[in-house]
Amino acid sequence: MSKNALVSFKGAKNINTEIQLTGSKSECNRALIISALSKKLVKVENLSNAADTVTLNGILNNLEEELEVEIQESKTVDVGPAGTAMRFLSAYLSAKNGNFLLTGTERMKQRPIGILAEALKTIGADISYAEAEGFPPLNIVGPLNQKTAEVKIKGDISSQYISALLMIAPILPQGLTLEIEGELTSKPYVDMTLDMLAEVGIAHSWNGNSISIKPQVFKPGTLVVEPDWSAASYWYSIAALADDAEISLPALKDKSLQGDSQIKNIMKIFGIATSKTNNGIAISNLGLSLDTKEVLDLKTCPDLAQTIVVIAAALGKNMAFTGLETLKIKETDRIAALQNELAKIGVTFTEDNLVYTLNTDNLHFPEKVTFATYEDHRMAMAFAPLALLINEVEIEEMQVVEKSYPHYWEDLKKAGFEVREI
Numbered sequence: 001m002s003k004n005a006l007v008s009f010k011g012a013k014n015i016n017t018e019i020q021l022t023g024s025k026s027e028c029n030r031a032l033i034i035s036a037l038s039k040k041l042v043k044v045e046n047l048s049n050a051a052d053t054v055t056l057n058g059i060l061n062n063l064e065e066e067l068e069v070e071i072q073e074s075k076t077v078d079v080g081p082a083g084t085a086m087r088f089l090s091a092y093l094s095a096k097n098g099n100f101l102l103t104g105t106e107r108m109k110q111r112p113i114g115i116l117a118e119a120l121k122t123i124g125a126d127i128s129y130a131e132a133e134g135f136p137p138l139n140i141v142g143p144l145n146q147k148t149a150e151v152k153i154k155g156d157i158s159s160q161y162i163s164a165l166l167m168i169a170p171i172l173p174q175g176l177t178l179e180i181e182g183e184l185t186s187k188p189y190v191d192m193t194l195d196m197l198a199e200v201g202i203a204h205s206w207n208g209n210s211i212s213i214k215p216q217v218f219k220p221g222t223l224v225v226e227p228d229w230s231a232a233s234y235w236y237s238i239a240a241l242a243d244d245a246e247i248s249l250p251a252l253k254d255k256s257l258q259g260d261s262q263i264k265n266i267m268k269i270f271g272i273a274t275s276k277t278n279n280g281i282a283i284s285n286l287g288l289s290l291d292t293k294e295v296l297d298l299k300t301c302p303d304l305a306q307t308i309v310v311i312a313a314a315l316g317k318n319m320a321f322t323g324l325e326t327l328k329i330k331e332t333d334r335i336a337a338l339q340n341e342l343a344k345i346g347v348t349f350t351e352d353n354l355v356y357t358l359n360t361d362n363l364h365f366p367e368k369v370t371f372a373t374y375e376d377h378r379m380a381m382a383f384a385p386l387a388l389l390i391n392e393v394e395i396e397e398m399q400v401v402e403k404s405y406p407h408y409w410e411d412l413k414k415a416g417f418e419v420r421e422i
């Protein structure tokens with residue numbers, strides 16, 4: 001039975017703590033696929049306990065055992081709500097010997113995959129849609145018989161399709177050249193894929209809109225996963241809402257592979273400073289929130305959108321945002337979810353010509369607010385910090401955080417929040 005979290009913060013709003021964040025699920029899920037493709041020549045260190053990573057790891061370990069005994073009938077592979085696992089496994093299983101039904105939650109069945117499936121079919125994969133055209137579940141019969149190395153792929157729906165193809169490219173007999181059509185959304189995630197491949201000896205060339213990877217062998221090595229900067233963003237929120245905050249986050253790097261590390265620049269708007277420590281970073285509240293008239297473009301960091309929009313709203317900043325087009329096809333329609341929940345504190349979030357604007361003129365904080373989470377971990381984690389402004393915050397279905405940050409509630413308690421399961 002799912003439970004809700006009742007979150008509150010009693011006494012002076014001073015936060016002084018050290019939080020050890022779990023590994024980035026994006027880095028982990030790439031590292032696991034790369035390790036499997038390299039036949040374990042590549043090892044992974046600091047694997048996350050995020051449910052999406054635990055799921056993918058379990059699937060890959062299971063497949064390895066089963067492929068050894070060569071099971072021929074169709075095998076169901078269920079990724080649950082893990083988008084990266086769905087997209088990365090579509091490509092990975094296409095290259096593997098076997099017959100698979102790749103599926104996930106009801107929401108996963110509404111998250112488009114046609115662009116990736118059609119690209120894989122062009123390359124030579126045997127893929128069909130088990131239910132709705134263009135959506136999971138997929139029937140995949142591998143291994144693919146490569147017909148071409150040249151594929152055109154739309155870049156503006158999800159970068160995960162491109163990462164999925166890039167990771168299998170080195171083991172394909174002809175390699176791959178991807179010509180990206182339209183604007184590339186979430187670009188730092190493609191950079192992360194290429195950087196992690198480079199760490200284990202896989203070279204690429206990027207010319208204009210085309211990325212090429214030739215057939216190559218993986219170099220033995222270890223991919224060490226950095227903690228999750230998307231998870232760190234919630235600590236920036238907490239720092240921004242506290243009266244005084246000094247929070248250290250060990251092992252986060254100044255030069256990160258994760259695009260969400262740009263939270264450190266964005267949060268300067270809300271008066272949060274980031275400094276290097278001898279083992280990571282520390283964030284503190286300088287109490288110098290800026291007035292910004294600029295429109296903030298979040299195309300390169302969609303997973304930060306909820307964190308930033310909620311904090312801007314709670315601090316009464318009528319900010320405007322662009323680059324939010326992909327939010328509607330994530331764990332939930334994140335635009336609708338934000339609109340519904342921000343309304344509970346009197347804030348509107350409206351769209352005009354792809355510019356989303358907050359209006360906080362009627363901002364107010366009732367004694368108690370219950371926020372719905374829509375099976376989306378980021379809704380829970382973005383709204384819970386409001387307990388620094390609202391006497392009692394109830395977060396529905398508190399277990400959603402497991403997807404990327406299972407220790408979230410424990411960490412809040414460590415920082416001085418009261419969190420009760422109800």
Ligand SMILES: O=C(O)C1=C[C@@H](OP(=O)(O)O)[C@@H](O)[C@H](O)C1
Pocket residue numbers: 025026027084157158159160163185186189302303326
């Ligand atoms: O490649 C990745 O690890 C991810 C890419 C992004 O998705 P899109 O490329 O679909 O925006 C991001 O939202 C997701 O949480 C993780």
Ligand SMILES: C=C(OP(=O)(O)O)C(=O)O
Pocket residue numbers: 081082083084085303330331378404
């Ligand atoms: C969008 C997300 O994940 P995924 O696409 O991997 O399900 C996320 O973690 O915010």
